[in-house]
Amino acid sequence: MSKVTIRHSINFIVFISLQVLIFNNIFFMGYINPYVYLMFLFLLPISKKNQNLLLLIAFLTGIVMDAFQNSMGLHTFACVLVMYLKSPILLSLIPQLKNKTQNNIVFSINEFGLPTTIIYTSILVFIHHFALFFIEAFQLDLGNILLRTIASGLVTSILLIILQFFNARNSLK
Amino acid sequence: MRNLIELINKYNHQILFILLEVFAFFLIIQNNSFQKAAFINSTNGVTATSFLAISNVKSYFSLKSTNELLLMENAKLKSLISYQQKVSISSISASHFIPATIINKSVARANNYITIDKGKIDGIKKGMGVVSNNGVIGIVKETSKHFSSVLSILHSKSKVSVVIKKNNHFGSLQWDGKNYKKAKIYDIPSHVDLQLGDTIITSGFSYIFPSNTIVGVISDIKTKEADKFHNLKMSFIEDLKEVKYVNVCQPLKKEEKELLEEQLSNE
Numbered sequence: 001m002s003k004v005t006i007r008h009s010i011n012f013i014v015f016i017s018l019q020v021l022i023f024n025n026i027f028f029m030g031y032i033n034p035y036v037y038l039m040f041l042f043l044l045p046i047s048k049k050n051q052n053l054l055l056l057i058a059f060l061t062g063i064v065m066d067a068f069q070n071s072m073g074l075h076t077f078a079c080v081l082v083m084y085l086k087s088p089i090l091l092s093l094i095p096q097l098k099n100k101t102q103n104n105i106v107f108s109i110n111e112f113g114l115p116t117t118i119i120y121t122s123i124l125v126f127i128h129h130f131a132l133f134f135i136e137a138f139q140l141d142l143g144n145i146l147l148r149t150i151a152s153g154l155v156t157s158i159l160l161i162i163l164q165f166f167n168a169r170n171s172l173k
Numbered sequence: 174m175r176n177l178i179e180l181i182n183k184y185n186h187q188i189l190f191i192l193l194e195v196f197a198f199f200l201i202i203q204n205n206s207f208q209k210a211a212f213i214n215s216t217n218g219v220t221a222t223s224f225l226a227i228s229n230v231k232s233y234f235s236l237k238s239t240n241e242l243l244l245m246e247n248a249k250l251k252s253l254i255s256y257q258q259k260v261s262i263s264s265i266s267a268s269h270f271i272p273a274t275i276i277n278k279s280v281a282r283a284n285n286y287i288t289i290d291k292g293k294i295d296g297i298k299k300g301m302g303v304v305s306n307n308g309v310i311g312i313v314k315e316t317s318k319h320f321s322s323v324l325s326i327l328h329s330k331s332k333v334s335v336v337i338k339k340n341n342h343f344g345s346l347q348w349d350g351k352n353y354k355k356a357k358i359y360d361i362p363s364h365v366d367l368q369l370g371d372t373i374i375t376s377g378f379s380y381i382f383p384s385n386t387i388v389g390v391i392s393d394i395k396t397k398e399a400d401k402f403h404n405l406k407m408s409f410i411e412d413l414k415e416v417k418y419v420n421v422c423q424p425l426k427k428e429e430k431e432l433l434e435e436q437l438s439n440e
Contacts, residue, residue: 021227024279031353033281051186059193066200067220069279070286070322073200080193135201137283137329137350144351 008044012061015040020068031148034156037065038128039163041079042121045104046087058083071136078131082124093120109168117164122157129153221276221320224288228276235417242418246306270420271295273303278325280353280414285325287311289419292319302381302422308388308411309333310419312381321421327353327413334379335388338372340365346373346388346407353413355392358405363396365403373407380424 019037026033040061044054062076069075090107091097093116097105109117129149137145181188232239273291291297293316303310303323311323311331324331326348333346335358344361358373371391377384393406 020223031281052189055186055189055193059197062197069282070288071282071284072203073197076200077194077197080190080197084190133283 008040011040011043016061016064016068019065024069032151032155034152034159035128035132036156036159036163037061038082038125038156039160041082041086042107042124042160042164043167044083045106046090047104048087051087055080055083074132074136077135078128081131082128085127086124089123090120109164118157118161121160121164122153125157125160126150126153129156221288221317224277225290225320228274228290232274232417239417242306269423271297271423273297273321273419273421275417275419276320278413278416280325280327283350284329285327285353286314287323287325289321289323289421290319291421292316292321294318296423297321297421300381301424302383303419304382304386304422305411305416305419307416308409309375309382309386310411310413310416313421325413326356326409333382333388334376335373336376337361337365337367338374343376343378344403344405355406355408356389358391358407359402361403361405363400363403367391367394367403367405369394380430381422383422383424 015037019035023034023036041058044057047054058079059076062079065075065079066072087105090105094112107117107120112120126149129152130145133145133148133152271291273289273295275287276290277288279285279287287303287310289303297313297316299313299316301313303313309326311325311328313321314324315322326333326346328348329350331348334343335346336343342361342365344358346356346358348356361367369391373388373390375382375384375386375388387410389407389409391405392408395404395406396402397404
């Protein structure tokens, strides 16, 4: 196994356990439930060559989350959606990346700057949360879904941006 | 044919994406409409065992409050015994209880589930009711050898038949998916006189839950003049976020009642 594979496997275990052991037990104000495991998907590179493998990894992540949450299919759907939309969103935020020939684009706060990081992170988080809450509650009113999406989405985005700061500091060393 | 292969080659990423999403959607639909827990749920070996380990660690933090609760319950039971000795009324409910511990739960989602640490080996079967000292918790949905997953009362498909204690009018209780402390009560005619704070208990019609189990109190009445039925909200007495110890009810007379009803419908 290459170094990259090992690192991402460790990430997978760390973030899934963080989510299951700690964040699934947190409900600020009754219904804010941050989904920090998304960080694992964020840390995966964007790569044209391995794009199908990346989709399958997202699928697996979703299945594991669903098993722990008893919510068959919900997280799977949201994770695959996020993974699919990751590269189009990044490319539309930073068009000059299209011209680069490099195979793997690893998103990092050092390279792309804070404003882009905030926009990129929150767009993906809100897509994920909206898909999750919308499918979960077919019958509920849209107001409630939006409230949940915005409340949980804000908390998750802030946490993920902080985590990306730490990640950037570590990779500098 | 060659065109098709070329097409698949060109759009393989998109096709894989759509396939995976359709599969995920299929899982959601299947799990919802048939209430069938697939093999991937929280009663299977790995997830349930890890929940058990977490729960064991967590239980140390709540030892003190648990002790207090037990003391209070003891006192309550003692007073009940002395009351029974005096009046010698037959027992309130004819159920037999299996004590269990909650090892995983959620309250924040639209459809919530609970996992408990007792399973088939302990005599738990699908469809049994789960109650705590202060209220109704849910109905057993799936069992494995040592664990069971419970459809929480905080689930869009949970419905419990309830009674207003002071005048015996019955209605049905259903969660509206918003606040885990509150639920709605339907089917109580608007001519019934109600007040804030009236106690709501289970009816025991279904024999899933023992009758006269306390559920909650009326916290909001929003009935208009023209309404046929009351527009009621109640708040649970049990804190569903904190509850840890529950009892699974083994209905002793359920079969007898169902047999009788079946005979009636055959005639």
